[in-house]
Amino acid sequence: MAEKNDSKLIYEMHAQVCSVLSNAKRLEIIDLLRAGERTAGGLTRAMGVSKTNVSQQLAVLRNKGILLSRREDQHIYYRLAFPGMLKAYDLLRQVLLLRLREQGKAAARLGRKNRA
Amino acid sequence: MAEKNDSKLIYEMHAQVCSVLSNAKRLEIIDLLRAGERTAGGLTRAMGVSKTNVSQQLAVLRNKGILLSRREDQHIYYRLAFPGMLKAYDLLRQVLLLRLREQGKAAARLGRKNRA
DNA sequence: ATTGTTATTGCGCAATAGCGCAACTATGTA
DNA sequence: TACATAGTTGCGCTATTGCGCAATAACAAT
Numbered sequence: 459m460a461e462k463n464d465s466k467l468i469y470e471m472h473a474q475v476c477s478v479l480s481n482a483k484r485l486e487i488i489d490l491l492r493a494g495e496r497t498a499g500g501l502t503r504a505m506g507v508s509k510t511n512v513s514q515q516l517a518v519l520r521n522k523g524i525l526l527s528r529r530e531d532q533h534i535y536y537r538l539a540f541p542g543m544l545k546a547y548d549l550l551r552q553v554l555l556l557r558l559r560e561q562g563k564a565a566a567r568l569g570r571k572n573r574a
Numbered sequence: 575m576a577e578k579n580d581s582k583l584i585y586e587m588h589a590q591v592c593s594v595l596s597n598a599k600r601l602e603i604i605d606l607l608r609a610g611e612r613t614a615g616g617l618t619r620a621m622g623v624s625k626t627n628v629s630q631q632l633a634v635l636r637n638k639g640i641l642l643s644r645r646e647d648q649h650i651y652y653r654l655a656f657p658g659m660l661k662a663y664d665l666l667r668q669v670l671l672l673r674l675r676e677q678g679k680a681a682a683r684l685g686r687k688n689r690a
Numbered sequence: 691a692t693t694g695t696t697a698t699t700g701c702g703c704a705a706t707a708g709c710g711c712a713a714c715t716a717t718g719t720a
Numbered sequence: 721t722a723c724a725t726a727g728t729t730g731c732g733c734t735a736t737t738g739c740g741c742a743a744t745a746a747c748a749a750t
Contacts, residue, residue: 468667469598469605475670476601480593481738482585489585498697511739513698523673532696532747540672546665551584553659554591557639560655597708614727627709629728648717648726 478522479547483507484515487536491525492544495537594638595663599623600631603652607641608660611653 479485483505490496490504498516502509516536519525526539538544595601599621606612606620614632618625632652635641642655654660 466598466602468670469601471674472601472667472670473596473598475666475673476592477596477737480589480596482582482589483738485585485588485592486582499695502697508740509697510699510741514739517698523677529746534697539676540669542672543669546662546669549662549665550591551588553656553662554584554588556656556658557591558587561639593707599708615725618727624710625727626711626729630709633728645717650727 474522478518478524479550481515481518483511484519485547487512487515487519488524488538488544488547491536491538495528495535497533497535499533501536590638594634594640595666597631597634599627600635601663603628603631603635604640604654604660604663607652607654611644611651613649613651615649617652 479488486505487501490501496504498509498513501516502512505512516525516527520527520536523539524543525536527534527536529535595604602621603617606617612620614625614629617632618628621628632641632643636643636652639655640659641652643650643652645651
């Protein structure tokens with residue numbers, strides 16, 4: 459028993475991981491941390507959004523175990539907990555670009571049809 | 575000009591792709607379609623949820639270009655538009671499992687500390 | 691102690707997502 | 721025509737997410 463719930467659990471957890479990645483600002487933060495650790499303020503300046511917002515997104519990423527932080531004097535440095543996840547990140551972006559190309563082709567086909 | 579918005583646009587689109595994947599039922603559907611196309615009813619039975627709900631998730635996946643459908647008599651068959659996206663799917667799950675292992679280790683460490 | 695930085699958090703609101711119910715469409719069969 | 725099956729859609733409700741503002745915490749320097 460509890461088989462059904464157990465088998466669904468992995469989907470729930472998988473969905474949670476994806477939901478962390480389903481926000482543009484969080485994705486930008488991850489992208490910025492690719493090159494190495496940065497402070498919250500540095501990220502704020504790089505992104506050009508409010509520090510409150512960046513801090514909130516950092517909290518989400520930290521709580522979900524995507525980022526780690528360390529304090530040094532008055533600065534808090536953030537870094538990726540699993541740099542390996544960038545592979546998934548990049549692959550997902552490839553899917554996006556492929557999809558865009560396909561949709562572009564479809565749009566072009568429609569354009570030809572409508573013109574004909 | 576419009577540089578800032580343009581550079582952010584890719585993050586927005588990337589986030590949209592992820593948001594499609596941030597639902598357990600949609601992930602299960604994608605997983606079920608791994609082996610080949612299936613009807614909406616087949617998915618409903620395999621998942622054990624309401625047909626309305628499955629239909630809604632299928633609509634999301636279809637609208638976002640993740641799935642394609644074809645009608646054959648009274649059945650509508652769904653299939654993955656980009657089977658290549660399964661690579662991203664699997665990689666993402668690996669990240670999840672890795673994260674779980676790490677958290678497990680951290681929990682074990684805490685356990686030892688608290689016992690000591 | 692007070693002031694200045696850096697960063698986080700509680701609160702409130704608007705926007706979005708999830709989902710069940712009932713109604714509806716589309717196809718096949720008698 | 722009427723009926724059955726397969727699937728989708730509109731509506732309404734609740735839950736969640738995103739984000740700004742103001743308050744707060746942590747540290748350095750004077």
